[in-house]
Amino acid sequence: MKCKDALVMELTDALPPRADEAAAFLKSLANPHRLLILCALAQGERNVSTLIEETGVAPTSMSQHLSKLKDEGVVDFRRDHRTLTYFIAHPAAVEIMTVLYAHFCAKD
Amino acid sequence: MKCKDALVMELTDALPPRADEAAAFLKSLANPHRLLILCALAQGERNVSTLIEETGVAPTSMSQHLSKLKDEGVVDFRRDHRTLTYFIAHPAAVEIMTVLYAHFCAKD
DNA sequence: TGATCATATCATAAAAATATAAATTGAAAA
DNA sequence: TTTTCAATTTATATTTTTATGATATGATCA
Numbered sequence: 001m002k003c004k005d006a007l008v009m010e011l012t013d014a015l016p017p018r019a020d021e022a023a024a025f026l027k028s029l030a031n032p033h034r035l036l037i038l039c040a041l042a043q044g045e046r047n048v049s050t051l052i053e054e055t056g057v058a059p060t061s062m063s064q065h066l067s068k069l070k071d072e073g074v075v076d077f078r079r080d081h082r083t084l085t086y087f088i089a090h091p092a093a094v095e096i097m098t099v100l101y102a103h104f105c106a107k108d
Numbered sequence: 109m110k111c112k113d114a115l116v117m118e119l120t121d122a123l124p125p126r127a128d129e130a131a132a133f134l135k136s137l138a139n140p141h142r143l144l145i146l147c148a149l150a151q152g153e154r155n156v157s158t159l160i161e162e163t164g165v166a167p168t169s170m171s172q173h174l175s176k177l178k179d180e181g182v183v184d185f186r187r188d189h190r191t192l193t194y195f196i197a198h199p200a201a202v203e204i205m206t207v208l209y210a211h212f213c214a215k216d
Numbered sequence: 217t218g219a220t221c222a223t224a225t226c227a228t229a230a231a232a233a234t235a236t237a238a239a240t241t242g243a244a245a246a
Numbered sequence: 247t248t249t250t251c252a253a254t255t256t257a258t259a260t261t262t263t264t265a266t267g268a269t270a271t272g273a274t275c276a
Contacts, residue, residue, distance in 0.1 A: 011205055012147045014213035019140040019147075022208040026143075030134035031233085032127040039120045039127075048253060061235060063254050068233095082243050082252055092211040096204060097119055100130040103200040105122035139264085156223060169265060171224050176263095190222055190273050 028072035029096055033057045034065050038093060041075065045087035136180035137204055141165045142173050146201060149183065153195035 015022060029035065036055040040046055046054070052062050066086060069075040076089035088094060123130060137143065144163040148154055154162070160170050174194060177183040184197035196202060 007206065007209075008150050008202075010213075011209045012151050015147050015205060015209050016144055018208075018212040019143040022212050023138055023140040023143050025212070026134055026138035026204070026208070027233095030131055030138040032131040033234090035127045035131050036124055039123050042116050043120050058236075059253075060237080060255090064234080067254080079243085082245095084253065090211075092207055094116075095207045095210075096134070097123060098115065099200055099203045099207065100126075100134070101115075101119045101123050102203075103198075104126040104130050104133070105118075135263095141264090166266075167223075168225090168267080172264080175224080187273085192223065 025072055025074070025090075025092070026096075028068055028074055029093060031065070033061065034069060035097070035100075037062070037065055037069070038074070038088065038097060041086060041088045042094060042097065045085050047080070047083040047085050049083065051086065133180055133182070133198075133200070134204075136176055136182055137201060139173070141169065142177060143205070143208075145170070145173055145177070146182070146196065146205060149194060149196045150202060150205065153193050155188070155191040155193050157191065159194065 029038065033055065036057065037051055040051055040054045048059075048062060048066070051057070051066075052059055055062075057065065066075065066077075070077070072090075074088065074090045074093050075086050077084045077086040079085075137146065141163065144165065145159055148159055148162045156167075156170060156174070159165070159174075160167055163170075165173065174183065174185075178185070180198075182196065182198045182201050183194050185192045185194040187193075
């Protein structure tokens with residue numbers, strides 16, 4: 001068997017058993033509005049009203065997107081008085097965004 | 109304004125205008141069968157029959173998944189005799205898989 | 217040139233994702 | 247303790263995704 005690269009070998013062996021989890025995680029990021037939300041949160045934690053203003057996503061839709069991100073462990077929140085402050089909870093999310101930035105924005 | 113990190117700044121500024129493209133790209137990867145296909149292709153190019161054997165994905169479904177990956181530029185193929193040989197065409201795909209591996213497989 | 221093999225396309229049904237409007241929760245201020 | 251406000255939940259319609267079976271393409275071999 002031809003070994004191309006140790007990382008690729010490990011990846012192709014180890015990832016298939018986790019394909020369901022990994023795909024569910026990716027799917028939770030794979031929406032334009034959720035990427036906008038995560039870009040805002042990458043700058044720092046935000047409450048829901050601020051996220052609505054900054055992204056232009058409608059309130060009900062925002063709740064549903066945040067709920068989906070929370071279910072997948074991508075974000076978490078804490079209660080501050082009567083507002084909820086959301087923040088990125090999964091380091092892989094920022095790493096994925098960094099790859100997207102490198103390939104979709106930094107092409108010069 | 110508090111500057112946390114130069115990369116995060118660039119990312120949060122530059123990614124939102126590309127959110128639709130970036131989300132479409134992520135969506136093309138965000139399926140368990142397509143991740144299996146890409147893990148196989150990460151080891152090297154494969155024809156469709158081999159991909160079907162290695163992944164257990166049904167032929168019609170395989171064609172549709174490959175077509176979706178091709179539409180998004182993730183894979184490409186060439187014709188060899190009467191078989192089609194597919195290969196990964198977008199480096200970002202392997203980078204995303206590497207992030208997934210690090211977070212879903214290499215957690216010890 | 218007719219049969220065969222690899223793969224794709226078409227048609228369809230079922231499941232999941234998304235957006236929107238209306239109703240609800242629950243903490244805090246009056 | 248009633249009102250208010252931030253956010254969520256529910257209900258519903260639309261669109262998208264996925265799987266499957268049947269048919270079609272198109273290159274090659276006999």
